[in-house]
Amino acid sequence: MKLQKMKKYSFLLVFFIGITCFGQNYKGVLELIKKDGFHKIMLTSDIRAASKNNFGFIRIKDSSNQEVPYVLKYQSDRLFATFLPIPIVSTTRIKDSVTAILIENKTIKKRTNLILQIANTAISKRYNLLGSNDAVFWFGITSNKILNLKNSTNTSSTETSINFPINAYKFLKIEISDKNSLPINVLGVGVYENNFFSEESILISNFNQEISQIKERKVTQIKFTATNYHEINSISFDVKSAFFMRNVKIIAKRTHKIKKRAEVYDEVISSFELSSKNENTFTLNNFYEKEFIVEIDNQDNPPLEITAIKLLQKPIYIISNLKKNQKYELQIDTSFLKPSYDLGNFVSDTILNIEEVSVINFLKEKNKDSKIIEKAFWQTPIFMWICIIFVGLLIVYFALDLLKDIKHQEK
Template structure:
C-alpha cells in the first residue's frame, strides 16, 4: 500500500514539477511592422534551446506569430565555394584550399562529407595570396559523420569572421585515412552576426594541478547554456598549449550509477593565433577546461569570456502596445502562416527587447481567472482520490481472497 501511494504521489509531483513557465515583456514599440527580437542567453537556457516552448501574446491574450531568423531548415540555396586545390600527404595531412569569390565576410563552412565512422582533427587558416597563411582555428574536432539516411551528411564548422580570399582546411590523417569531403559551401540564409552574445551567468575557478602539470578551469552556471565560443585573455607572452573540454557524465550499469569524465572537444591555445575558440556543440551548466602545461609555468590568464551566436525571432508588432513573451515547457511547436512570407536571412528590421523575464506561478494565475473546480489542480485531486479509493478496496479484496 505504501509503495502504491508513493507512486501516486510521484505522478502528481511529476505532472506539476516538470512544467517550467516564465514570462517577459516586449514594450516601447515605436512603429507598426515587422520587428526583430534577439533572445537573451537566459531565455534560451530556460527553453533549453527549444523554441517550440516560446509564445508571444498581445494585450488581448491573442497569440502573435513569429519566425526564427536563423532557422536552418528554411535554407533554400546552397552556394559552393570553388575548390582551388586538394592535396593529401600519406599518413600526414589532407589540405583543401577554397576561394571566397564573393569577397564577403564569412565565419562558417558547410561541409558535405561521405559517411565515415572516423573522427577528424582539423585546422583552418586564411590567405590573400595562397603564400602567407594566417591561423583561424587550430586542432578542432569533426565527429558524428554517419548520416541517418543516405551516404553523406552535412556538417557546419565555425571560425573567426574574416574576408580572406582563400581559406585552407587541414585534416590530420596521421591516425586514419582521409575522409571524403565532397563539397564546401554555405547556405544563403545563414546570416553572419557581427557580434556574439556574452553569457554572463557562468562563474569559473582556476586550479593548478602540480602533480599532473595541468591548469584546470572549472565553469558552472545556474542553467545549461549553449556555448559557441570562448575568449581567453592571456598575459603570458609566448605559449603553445594543448587543451580539452571535459564534462562530468554518469551512466547506469546494472543497478549502480557510474560517474566518468567525457572529453567533448580538443583545441590549442597559441600566442600566435586568435584567442577565441569556437565550438560546434557545447551545451552544459558545468564543464572543465584542462590545459597541459608540461614543464612550463601555468598561463597567466587575466579573464575568460563565454559567448553564443545570437538567435533572433521576427514578429509583426503594433506601435504603443505591450506584448507578453512566455516560455511554457508543456507547449509544442507552433505553426504560423508568417513563415511563408519572411526570408529568415533578412534581419534588418527595427529591434525590440524582452524585459522583466522571470518565473511565474501558473497555478496562481489560472486560479484568479477561473473557478477552482475548473482548474487542473481540482481535476488531479479528483483523479488521485479515485485512485486511492480503488487501491484501498483492491487491497481489502486481496486480503479477503487470501483468507
C-alpha cells in the same frame, strides 16, 4: 468486465500524469514599439536557458492576451560573392572582323578569370585575350577560345566566365571574332569576390568561474558552473603570457549505470591547442551544459596568465509583425506545444535591417507580485500528493478486485 477495469486504470494513469506535469513559466515585456512592421527580438542566453533550448515553448502575446505569430531566425556565418565591375576603357568594332574590348586592371591584382555580362544571345563566339602594361605593346594570353553563352529565362542578360593563366597585366584586351556572325552586346566586365560575413556572437555571462592549480598533475583547471543549462557555440581565451603553446581539454561529468549502481566519470568533450601565434577562439559543437571544466596542460611551464575566458553563443532571433504603441509580452511555458504560424511563408533570409526590440524584466513568474502568482489549491504540492495517494489506493483496489474475478472465473 476485465476490459472495463483496464480502461478505468488507464484513465487514472493519464489523469495522474496530467496533474503532475505543470509547466515552468517565464515572462518578459517587449520594449515600446515605435512603428508598425516587422521587428526582430534576440533570444538572450537567459531566455534560451529558460526555454531549455526548445523554442516551441515561446509565445508572443498582445495586450488582449492573443498570440502574435513569429518566425525563428538563426544567424550564422555566411560566405557570399559580390560582383565588382572593372571599367571598360574602350570598345572598338571592325565590321565583319572583330570586337575589341579594352579594360584596365587598376588594382594590378593577379587575375585568373573575368565575368562578361552579355545581352541574351544564341550566338557562339571565339575570342583571344591579350595583356599589356602600357596599352601599346600587347602580349598573348589565350587564343581561339569559345565563349560559352547560356540564355537566361528570367532576365534580359546572362553572365559567362572566361578563364586564363594567372597574370597581373594593367590592361587586358578581349578580341571577339565577328567573322561568322554579328557582334554581341557586352554590357559589362568584372569579377566576383568572396566576402565572409561573420555574425557577432553574444557573451554568456551566467557562468561562475573557479580556477585551481593541480601541481601533482601540472595542470590548471577552470571550473564553470551555472544555474541552468546553456548552449555554448564557442569559447575564447584572452592570455597575457608570451610564447606559449598548451594542450587544452574541455571535460564534463557524465553518469552511466553499472548493474544497479550509477557511476560518475569524466568525458572529454573537446580538445585543442592554445598558442601565442593564434587568436584562440574555438568552436564547440552541440555543447549544452551547466557545469564543465577547462583543463590546461602546463607541463613544466608556469601557469598561463589568463585575463579572460569568454563563453559565446551565436544569436537567434524571432521575427514578428508588431504594431506601434501596442504592449507585448514574451512568455515561456514548458507545457506549450510547438506553434504553427502562416508567417513562416512570408519571412525569408532576405529580410535585413529590420527594427530590433529587446525583452525587459524577464523573470520566472513566481518572482513577480505574489497576488499574480498565487496558486489555486489544485496546483499545490499537497493536492498533488493527495492525488498520488488516492490513485495508488485505487490501483490497489482494482488490482485486488481483478484478482478476485480471475479466481472466480477459474472456479
